[in-house]
Every structure is written in C-alpha cells, then in structure tokens.
Amino acid sequence: MRHLLGNRNFILVVVTVLLLILIGLSSQIESINQLGNLLSIPLNPLQKAFTFLGDKLDDFVTFFKDTRSMKLENEILRERVKILEEENRELRKYRDEINELREALNLKGRFDDYEMVGANVIAKDPGNWFNYFLVDVGTSSGIETDCAVLTGGRGLVGRVAQSHLTSSKIMTIIGEDSVVSGWIQEKGGNVRVKGDITLKDDGLCRMDYIPLDVDVEVGDIVETSGLGGIYPRGILIGRVIEVRHINSEFNRYAIIEPAVDFKNLDKVYILRRKDASLQADSAAK
Amino acid sequence: MRYRVLIYTLCVIVILVLQTTVLDFIKVFNVEPNILLVFVVCIALLRGNVEGAVLGLFSGLALDMIAGTTIGFYALLGMYLGFTAGSVNKGLYKDNLLVVVFFTFLFTFAYEILVFILKVLLPSGNITELFYSLRYIILPEAIYNSLLSVLTYIFVIKLNMWLSRLDSRNSGRDKTV
16 A cells, blocks of 8 residues: 555656646747647537527527616617717718828828738636637637737737637736737827736726826827737727826826727637738748 | 546536636626536545546646646646545545535635736736735635535536446446456
C-alpha cells in the first residue's frame, strides 16, 4: 500500500511537471494552442445549436413578459422618434459636410487597408472572471490573433485573442486583461482604456493615464488612437459617463460606457488586413 | 471501467456545452455556477482521489481547449482539485449531503482564489480588486455551487450505482465466457 501511494504521488508530480511545460510552451509557441481544434471543431456546431435554442427561448419568454409594458413604451417611443427624426435631418446635413471636408483632406477610408468579416457569436467564456466569447469564423477565413473586432455600428468590441480553424476567441475591451490605447475626440490626449473587474458586470470600462492638460468631461467621446499597432486608428470606443478623482484634482480616472452593448452581442465584424491575404497569395505563387 | 470513461466523457462534454452557451439564463446576482467544478468535486468525494484527479485533469484540459487561452492551466488546477477533494476522509461524510455542500463551498472558494491569484493578481499586480472579487464573484459562486452540489451529488450517486451494476454484470458475463 505504501509503495502504491508513493507511486501515485510520483505520477502526480510527473503530470504536474508535464502540464507546467505545456503551459510554458503554449505561451511561447502559438501553434500549441491549435490543439484546441481537437475539441473546438466537433463542439462548435453543438454550441451554435444551443445558443440558437437559448436565444429563441429567451425571445419567447420575453415576448409574453413584455406585451403589457409595450403599449406604454410604444407611445413614449413614438414621441421620441419625432424628435429624433428632426435631429437626424440636421445631422445628415452635417454628415454630408464632413464627408466633403474629409475628401478634401484625404482622410477618407481609414479602414481601406482592411476588410470586414462577419461572424456570429456561438459561445461565451464559462466562469465569472473574464469576458471572452467565441465566434464561428477562424483561421480558415483568414482570421488571426490580434485582429480588431467591431459591431455593425462600428463600435469597438475587442480583439481576437486566439483563433482555431473554425472558431475564434474574442477578448472584449471590458475584460480585466484588455488594454486599449485611446484618444479623446476634439480634446486630444492619449489615454489608456482598460477593463476593470469591478465595472465589467455593468458593461463599463475604465480610462486612465489622462494627460494633465486635458480637461475630461462627462460626454466626451473616446476612440482608438492607433498606437500599439493592434487597433487601427479612429474606431469608436465609447463615451465618458463619470470622472473620478483619487485624493487630488489631478489624480483621476474616468468611467467609459462603451458604444457596444456587451450583454446583447450576437453578430460582430472582424477587421482583416487586406495586404495579409495578398501576401499569402503572392507567397503561394 | 470502459462505460465509466465513456459516461464521464459524455457528462463533461454536455456540461461544457451548457456552460458556454445557455448558463447565462440561470445567473443569480450576476454570477453563474461552475457546474463542471461541482461535478468533479462530487465524483472525487464519492470515488476517491485517483478518479478525481484523472477526471479533473481531463475536464480541465477540455476547458483549456475550448475556452482558455493557455493549454494546461485549468488542467493543472482541475487535477489538484480532484485529487484534494478525493483525499478527504470518507468516514467524514458517509451519506451526509451537508458535508458535500460544505466541501463544495470550500473547494470552490480555494479554486477561485487560485484563479484570481494566477490570472488576475499576477498579471495586474493590483491587490485592491481582491475585496471586490471576494464579495461579488468568489463568495456568491461558492454559495451557488454548494447549493447545486446537492442535486449533482444525488445525480452522481445514481450514476455511480448504475455504472457499478453495469460493471459487475459485465465482469460476471466475462467470467462465465
């Protein structure tokens, strides 16, 4: 018995060492993570089906829950539509103006080097710590690690943390481990937009390293600065909803409400660099 | 034994798929339970540390493959989780569900503290998040898990009885042949 027990502990130690080596390797060599294909390829369709069923069920339940409150909401919304339509007309005028000016300044087509690949959300990170999710396109569609991910409304969702053959893991900007280099519209100033564990459940994130000479106010719009090389410049991140001071006037950070509603994401767009696919083609030739 | 491996694999896959897709719907106070962890703890408590460690290892590995970012991380945690849970003295909890609830709470707590230290604290070096994490993530999840462990343990006992019957019938048939 004593011998067996010693043996058992020995196996435990060996497996531990092996796993530690595997962990070390997988953070060094990207291709080790392709092992995940073994499981992710057969499971992806299942996850797709479950997410679909879950959404349908959710729709069904909320349909009955909502009918009562809908009538009232309808009236309020109708009023709002009137106001917004008016505003919209005005804004459209501005948009045309901006486009003209942009063309004049040669600023048009910031994303011309990129093309959009549509993707459906099929699963999310199990557990309560991080905000990853899984989408149904992968390396077979030319998606690579660090590609930027947007919504249809051009708000920044995050970036690709890892891609398998038929699926990719997306790291969201509200997740604890995400850091985005941001730029405050009109006022300027490079800032850091970071996920925060205490804010992520509310779908918010935190902006710090605000330059001293920039007067941040509620309502300021933050976009990506393009520094760091992962995110292209000029993608909308969100809006400042609160500025908090720690001890002194200048030690401060801001709370940002992202342009993206992370609770209801089902379709996203991944920015794929055009020249990457061109390079691959020319390499093949 | 063959059936046991097969059934465990099936259970792990079903739990993983549920956990990555529809578990959002049973969130309470913004926290969802970790059914895979509860399953591993229950099996380990019932079947001992070898089976616990092996099951923990492979379910952790599966989790790494479909959800993690480093292969081996959850596998390592899972193995030690199963091993430690399986090493609890059996005399302590014979047929006592309360003890299972207690141990699930304890192991969830320890497991999530480790995840916090390794995945949140070490990269950011920011200890101030510990209080928030304890209050809003770790403790609620531990409570949720320990409540779920009652159902899971009853299910695991039933499963175990069925598998043992299957095994003994099979070995009986093998002997006669």
